[in-house]
Amino acid sequence: MKKQLFSTLLFACSLTTLTAQTPVYLDDTQPIEARVKDALNRMTLEEKVALCHAQSKFSSPGVPRLGIPELWMSDGPHGVRAEINWNDWGYAKWTNDSITAFPALTCLAATWNPEMSAIYGKAIGEEARYREKDVLLGPGVNIYRTPLNGRNFEYMGEDPYLAGVMCVPYIREIQKNGVAVSVKHYALNNQELWRGHIDVQLSNRALHEIYLPAFKAAVQKGGAWTVMGAYNKVRGQHACHNDLLLNKILKNDWGFDGVVVTDWGGAHDTYEAAMNGLDIEMGSYTNGLTSESAFTFDDYYLAKPYLRMLKEGKVPMSTVDDKASRILRLIFRTAMNRQKPYGSLTSEEHYQAAREIGNEGIVLLKNTPVQKKGTPLLPLDGSKYQRILVVGDNAVRLLNEGGGSSELKVKDMVSPLDGMHTLYGDKVVYTKGYAAGRPMYGRAEEIPQSVMDSLRTAATELAKEADLVILFGGLNKNHFQDCEAGDRVTYGLPFGQNELIESLLGVNKNMVLVLLSGNAVEMPWLNKVPAVLQGWYLGSMGGNSLADVLSGAVNPSGKLPFSFPVKLTDCGAHAFDELSYPGDSIKQVYKEDILVGYRWHDTKKIPALFPFGYGLSYTTFAYGKPVASAKTITADNSLTVTIPVKNTGSVAGKEVVQLYVGDEKCSVLRPVKELKAFQKITLAPGEEKEVTFTITPDDLKFYDEAVGGWTAEPGKFKAYIGASSADIRGTVPFELK
Template identity: 40%
Template sequence: MDIESILIKMTLEEKLLMLGGSDGWHFYGVERLGVPGVRVCDGPHGIRVHRENVKEGEPELDPATNFPCASAMAATFNPELIRNVGRVIGEECRHYGVDVLLGPGSNGKRSPLAGRNFEYYSEDPYLTGVMATSFIQGVQSTGVGTSMKHFIANEQETSRLFISSKVDERTMREIYLLPFEMAVKEANPWTIMASYNRINGKYGCENPEILIDILRKEWGYDGIVVSDWGAVNDKIESIKHGLDIQMPGKVEIDDRLRNAVEKQEITMETLDDHVRNCLRLIQRVQDNKKTYALDLDKNHAFAQQVAGEAIVLLKNDGILPLEPGIKLGVIGRFADDKVRYNGGGSSYCLAYKVEKPLEALRYYADVSYAGGYDEEETSDDLLREALEVAKNADKVVLFAGTTSRMESEGYDRWTIELPDGHRRLIEEVAKVNPNLVVVLNNGAAVATRAIEASSRAIVEAWFLGSASGQAIADILFGKANPSGKLSETFPIQIEHTPAYLNFPGIKDEVVYQEGILTGYRHYDTRELPVAYPFGHGLSYSTFALTNLHVDDRYLSDGKIVVHVDITNVSDRFGGEVVQLYLHDEESYEVKAKKELKRFAKVFLQPQETRTLTFILEQRDFAYYCEPLHRFAVEEGKFSILLGTSSRDIRLTHGLFIPSTDLVRPPLTLDFPYNMWIKYPTEKAKIDELVAKTRMPHWWETEPPLKRWLHVLRHEFNWSDAEYEEIKQRLST
């Protein structure tokens, strides 16, 4: 396709049409010139394929593989696995004639109350960036584009179409933009979806600082920017400030739009740039057309593998794994006719088939079953039936969690507590049979405080997708060894969370007051107790980390090489995630106590040892310096921390990182002696002054330095010229 040739031949009407959808699921082409349109579809956990030309009585959707939700995918800590998830979804897209998948969701998690958290990977921006990058690479390897969303600062459902997210520059760069930056630079998603909300007062679809200055100019992005469905506030302002396509269609061309072009409010150069981006997408789609045979049974089996790796064993006093053949009580409708395998909204798809945990558990044990609850409530009759099952069982597995009314796109949660009916059921069952294992189905963090005393084991089973039943049963009975890790912190109570009292905002604004201290950065820096920390996950195996070695010979090239050995010291095959964090020993700006920078998931045979190598680069030691308007490194001491969660650090190593970045403005004479001696540059000047005069008295160390200088002037009879020279020397 010769883009420039086509551009020349297009009429104004054809160009304007291309900047909007032709319907809800298609972008315009140019039929007259043989340029095809582009078909798009939801969703990030499996495609929701709307059949075209559906006749009355026929199903509207085609079946697809429903993978675990994004928070569960991130819990695998396995980028290669998620790359293959993307590949399989891409193959299904290609089979059904879909050109662009509307995902992945890559927003942050300010609060566990955000209703769409299940659709986003993690509270940690680096983990989110790694997972999003892998997913995008997988999808696009099949010749199907992705639409990374929602760009940017779209961390809530409440008032999402008009709320203004007030975010400072450093927080925006380090927490919310970072995953998008990583994916743009490493995977180049073919499209990016601009968000509903306003960012510091400007709508996401007409925000030139975000869409042009950062995305296009700084990152060099060459794909298209498409609006979220119904997100455009003003089409002309959107076109002028970075949006390529308004969705959904059919978007009409009105006189106001034509006049804007004729009067050069929208220049022809700007219009052609947008059309060029659209044509480039069409070219990518056409140049990468591939054909895949659809094997939904094979894909379902793979989804089962992903679900198994996503399961996180939160707590286990030794009751797990269960023994095959026992009398097992299974309680909770989530195990049977109300399986919670996906969240609501745009992530919904028509699953090819849905496994029931109850059926999978029957292969392992003599199972008796009770429903236990209806949605969020139990009743005397349901409770009586459940208690009867529990009394007659050796052990009990009880399924609980959030309902579709509690967790979905379109609204935020009102609590992180489990439903009252589920908690009551757990407490009453434990009274008649203390051998209780609780399996949680939820898309984001929940409070477990109310059920800790009643449960001997707690299994976090997320929204595991339609192939979850067998995966859960295999973990419970030890056929599979849990290796999942929490992609977000489970707090003790909502009052401890980072955005408490600043979520979901007041009137039309939400202030990201917590700044960079989100997720574990908040809990660990403030040393708050948590129910289960970020990165936590138990195993039936035991692992040891030894022989940490840091090679800084390549420091001049901006690289640090870290080696560490991991050994499976148990008699059982298993997997572990080694997590590398950095801690800045002392910094001018506020920094988190630790930040995840690298991780590696490894599976080891009993007594097997493997050496892992991590390469750190200069950017890993940097923070976003607002005065410099770029990432910069503050010279000083750092610690490399190796562990298996943010709270389980096994090995540490200190090192000095040199830097010429002037991240801190020089101190003036309005700052006290006590501050001047904290920083090497200023301290050297003070030491020189003290050597020629005297040490200050304690009462002279706290006021501005200029007061002490005034005293010294009179003590040592400095002339006006000498006094000015000393001040000048200190100030330069």
């Protein structure tokens, strides 16, 4: 309301002062393109340039003289961030900016359910609208290349098709609220170490087949209104003003009509910013630590230096007209959109959405009997246990805190321990077991070994008397874990958790391990732990979601959106020298090329600990024989593959049926198979459904570097139907004529 009132007053003042000279009414009954042209014709050069850079930490100017309001932006791929001060990184300490924390986007990807993506986008869009934000900085669709990337929890996994399918409904539903998304970080921001300058080198095939398709889907299918540039360089040029990425691919090839925004501080050169497709520069000269009094917002690369270059004829006027037109289009779509709904905040509907997404995203990794002839440990039968020991810092930690820009200020937070108390009441006893330190950004608190030893000993003693142990461990949002601006330094669990797990198992075999993280971790103890859940960062209702799945109120149906390698060197990015990861601090070469994730594991025949697409259920599913509608496919037609799937267990459940396609023989290296479609189906006990997939000629293509485009070579192909990339239940051969 405050922002709308301010804009209204500016509009009224402009009418009062200028009516005698020139009418300034901007007729909002006209199509947006007519309004853009009209407004642009009324603007001075100085006003056009002013649109192109920030005026505060999270806003950019409008045109006050014409009653055109500013743009207000907010971090928040999984929640709208608390208000930040005008000119520094401190929190404004408002009392009305607490929100719903939704599950991190890695969890959303693990649902393998576009309906969940739409529910997510609608809810978070309503919260952003209520908070009067015009641009929400997300979703992130960078590819999971290495499990050491500190920011993987914000992204949607290792497969470009899965990420592309899952981001589109999220984008569409957010923007129905008159709030733009800013799809990030475009492109190749696949590590946080040296992110501000590392120069990524890769093949055109890897660029187009792996790292760009999700962004392309976001733009062409999702209709994204803004895209955020990445910090890193790509082939020698910073991504935020990169001619190849922004001009040639995004705006020319893909027809993007929106705005390119820098990541905060991502601009480095006025001429390149002017010429290479950047539209709004945010956050330059900021390090979050010192005063900015020496630099005003007019000192940005796209501010006074840009204005001088325009006046001196060093860059063409057409550049600023294009930038201003795009920004005006964005303002008319958002801040000046009278048709947008009111929005809502922390409603019961939003809490239910967060819980439902968490329920569908949790992945059951392992579920075996404690005794050889017993039943699997999960779901838990509360009547069997009189004393339940809950262990772990993550059982009580606010995992919305830390992580950098993804830090959230929540109105309500249900912890895992809260969820266990709701289920089992006084049966639950809690002990910490390990200490992870306070939430910090840019550094990690060191915990004395004596403290760790004491906590582990206390937990082990309590475990001796417990009927059941539930350990909530994993990572958190501190530096060197799942956190912006730094990568993990080890693949193993931190804070002595491996030693804690072994110690607890030494006195009590009835253990459930719940890993809360956005990344894969090493599991040297896996064969000893009977039940393991991958619980992600689940947000405000996380404790309820975990309780739902552990108790069996919800049958787990999440599937992994990335592979868990046994050891780090089993991952393609780490199979070469340091130039492949993390680089030599200046340059980095993606030596695994197109073989990312399961593509690497399949092609190199290196089994994953848990493969892409993997996830167990409390029921079982039987796949019948797949049948193709034809034996051949041509450039002008498609074929279908149908397979029956039956719930052969005793409880209702959901299964993700996955279609992969492999080229049997090709003149270039191709993966064994690649994901091309999936469906999530719900089946009652004994129920059977037929799942049908359509394979088109486009599904068979690779990026041909020789011609600079997509092609498919005639020959033999194979369709694989599976419950994961490694659990193939049926194959169908066919031929491309």
